[in-house]
Amino acid sequence: MSMSHSQLTRRNLLATAAGAALTVPMINRAWAQDPTDINMLAWYGHAEPDIVAEFEAQNNVKFVPKYYAGGDNMLALIAQSPPGTYDIILSDAEFVQQLNAAGYIEELDASLFPFDDFWPEYQSFPGHWTGDRLWSVMVRFGxxxxxxxxxxxxxxxxxxxxxxxxxxxxxxxxxxxxxxxxxxxxxxxxxxxxxxxxxxxxxxxxxxxxxxxxxxxxxxxxxxxxxxxxxxxxxxxxxxxxxxxxxxxxxxxxxxxxxxxxxxxxxxQWTESYSIGKGSTKQEIANKFIQYMLSPGGQVRSIQMAAYPGLSPTKSGWQAIQDANPAEAERSGLIEGHDQSPRKLLAExxxxxxxxxxxxxxxxxxxxxxxxxxx
Amino acid sequence: MARKPSIYPYFWRAPLLIWQGLFFVGPLILMVAMSFWLVRNYRMEPDFVLANWERMLTRDYFWSAYQVTFLRASIAAALASLFAFPASYALAFLVSETTRRWAIFFLIVPFFTSYLVRVYAWQVLLAESGPVNAVIGFVGLGPFTMLNSGFGAMVGYLTLIMPLVVILQTFSLAAIDRNLIEAAWNLGASPRRTLVRVIVPAAKVGLILGAVFAFILSFGDFVSPFYLGGSKPPTLSILIIDTTKSGQQWPRAAVVAVMMILTLFTVAFAAVGAAYRRNA
Incomplete structure (x- = not known):
């Protein structure tokens, strides 16, 4: 009786979880086990409930963000912490090469990510690959x-x-x-x-x-x-x-x-991408989170991120925002052939x-x- | 027989010394040392090089920022002292003891709220579409640009220092021996002469201390020049932020900070010296 009551409560909470900051601790409390902490280094907003609440609830994890302001600041924070401090790192694309050169990030398994779903322009982003080795995955841009x-x-x-x-x-x-x-x-x-x-x-x-x-x-x-x-x-x-x-x-x-x-x-164009911190012990769940952010649902969240909006590099992301919020798709040009479409601007x-x-x-x-x- | 030295006074002095040692002298030494360190790959490495000093002190933008900061802090101290004096005079001599106590209380109240919050309030008030311009608009003037200017920054400085200056001035004026003033009257001095020759010299210490505090607080302030002055032009405190943001150059920022501390020491010592010097 009391079990079903608590499940009902959880289900109710899950329904309203997305975007509701206060519900996050309650969801976690409903789990039998304590959630696993994932340390994220990112620009402000990337570990806020509108982005991560659903993923946290589904996977019994908790993001612990350290927010930085600017690439220099990011590099310094990593340089001053022991390896393995950050599990997942969101970085501006122009700084990925420096992250890689300094040995701060792990190599990624390209087969885990839906590169077929990327628009061709964004598939092999400069600095993210060395030869066919992948170091970082583009997740949004503006x-x-x-x-x-x-x-x-x-x-x-x-x-x-x-x-x-x-x-x-x-x-x-x-x-x-x-x-x-x-x-x-x-x-x-x-x-x-x-x-x-x-x-x-x-x-x-x-x-x-x-x-x-x-x-x-x-x-x-x-x-x-x-x-x-x-x-x-x-x-x-x-x-x-x-x-x-x-x-x-x-x-x-x-x-x-x-x-x-x-x-x-x-x-x-500014570009943000996810990498996995060197020595992280939570690479599996970090990979899963990157996959989540690249999924149509994750892309819709990213496009409409409360802190600051970003565009989607994936075909399914464009389709998803057109379905979920046509006005936003129109406003941000995420429609093929649109006058302000980023692909068109790039081609021109x-x-x-x-x-x-x-x-x-x-x-x-x-x-x-x-x-x-x-x- | 020699008196046995007592440890009693040292015991009571110890907390202050320990506190100052841990939280003032220690960090200060570290900062001076850091100004000789090097940054490699965004990481600070202890070293002893003069490169940071040479670099910062040969930049025109450092000296421009220095001039602006010094000038603004001097103006703020002068304006605060001038504006505060009539109020302090009235509180010290013209009102009842009860009124003075209430006034002092209300001068302390602003410190209940964070200075940053008060500065944000000024952002709203001083905006071109804000209430101050609306009032000025009634008489057919304006709108004036008050934010993101030297004027805006000055409003912020005065918000920070004015209550303190009034309090310090009031206490020093109220402490003047009334017999001196009566004597001046009895000897036929005019009110103006009494003010200039008796009251101001007698309250000199408090007046100078008020101005020095005003200078110190304005000189190091980051909030007003940034949020009301629009970093236009940057002051030394803004330059420190810029320097740490760009390439994590904490050692170069330490150079700026050490220069600021040297300036403040010089000003403070000169002022205290002037305050306690006996008139010839």
Whole structure:
């Protein structure tokens, strides 16, 4: 009697589990055994209930997240911890090579993951493979372009990075306070497309610096994650350099008059992928979680992640979001032939992968960023 | 016969010494040492190199940030002292003892809430679409850009330091021997002359300490220049954050921190020296 009562309670809870943070401890309590902890190193949001609650309940595990802010920060956290501290690591794709070079991640078994289901463009992502050895699996990505206040700028006006110099946004252009995306965008505006805005020679780098400095009179501030949100939302900033839908998508849900477009000069793609930490004793369940995140259901969660939305690299993910939330599929262009479809942008060579500087050091770019901020 | 030295005073002093040793002197030594370390592959390695010092002290952006920080903290200290003085004067001389006690209580109340929370409140108030601009709009002015500017940062600094400055000034003014003021009156000094020649010199220690605290708190503050000043331009505390974020350069950040501490020591010693110097 009491058993069936408790099962009923559990079933009820399971039904509402997804997205309901408070239910997680209760589900766990209902299990006879204590759940296994899985240590995750990730950007904020990836171990929150809207993403992991269902998986936790199904597998009797509990994610213990350590959130970082930026690739440098991530590398430092791993470097300072003993091997095996992190079971699963979500990293920006441009840092996977460094993770691998430093021996921080385990080799993965490619046969475990549905690469057939990936769109061809994303099957062999640079840096994730060395020859046919797999080190990391792409799970989501997003696009950086011009983010703007739709009451002030039209989408036509925003469709070039020159929008940042528009007199209508004088003193109201914000920067997401990280040099890579902002300088990458200016580099694109300067026409550095071949091979990439991050692979530029000394003259082009000089020109990027000069162009960036000419933006200074328009700049209203430099913001962290929270500051970027609030300054766009309250209209304090009217255009934001270095971000994209991962911020404006969340604000749009809140009804703020903001949007992001991929301008004619091209956009920048950020990519997030999962790796398994070196020496992890929970590789089996970590693999299972990566499979879960790549499943249609996992992709729908990722696309609509509460902390920040991301796009799906899989065919079934596109289909699943079209079925589950057609409006979101339309908004984010996850429909074949859609005008803002990331595959179309990629085919038209209007998208470039965010990267670390190839001909200068990260330090050079950092230094210039500090100079720019004090200029 | 020599007196047997007593361990009694040392016993009572020990907790303070241990506390300061563990949580101030220890970390300070570590930080100074760290400024000579190296970072390899995002990992700090103990070393003794001057590279961090050479690098930071030859960057223009370090000195720009230094100037901005010093100037802003000086202005904040001066403004806070000026604005606080009439209020402190009134509390010390013009109101009843009961009113003064209540006033002091209400000056302490702001410390009940986190400074960060109060700064977030200013973000709402000072926004272009916020209430302050709405009021200014009634008389047909504005809207003014107050956030993400030096003005915004200054509002934040004053939020942080003003109550403390008023409290320190009030206590020092209230402690002045009234006989001195009466004597000045009896000898025919005008109110202004009494203020300048008697009251201010007698309260000098408290006035200077108030300004020094204001300077120290503003100089090291991160919250106001970041959340109300929009990092435009960055101050030294923001530069520390930037430096640690980029390539985990804690040793270079330690250089900035050591420079800040040296500055604060210099200012504090100079000010305390001035406060307790006997007038010729």
């Amino acid at each position: 696009l950086l372009g011009v983010s703007y206040n739709t009451d002030i700028l039209s989408s036509d006006e925003a469709s070039s990075y020159n929008a940042y110099w528009n007199s209508k946004v004088a003193g109201k252009v914000g920067h997401f306070d990280w040099h890579l995306p902002s300088l990458g965008q200016i580099s694109l505006l300067n026409g550095n497309r071949d091979p990439s805005p991050f692979d530029i020679g000394e003259d082009a780098w000089q020109a990027v610096q000069e162009k960036t400095l000419s933006l200074k009179p328009q700049v209203g501030g430099y913001f962290d994650y929270g500051g970027t949100f609030s300054s766009l939302k309250n209209g304090e900033m009217l255009a934001m350099c270095g971000i994209g839908d991962w911020i404006t998508g969340v604000l749009q849900k809140d009804g703020a008059p903001v949007a992001s477009v991929i301008p004619e000069e091209g956009g920048i 060579k209007r998208l470039f992968l965010r990267d670390i500087p190839r001909q200068q050091t990260l330090e050079d770019w950092n230094d210039f960023w500090s100079e720019y901020k004090t200029a």
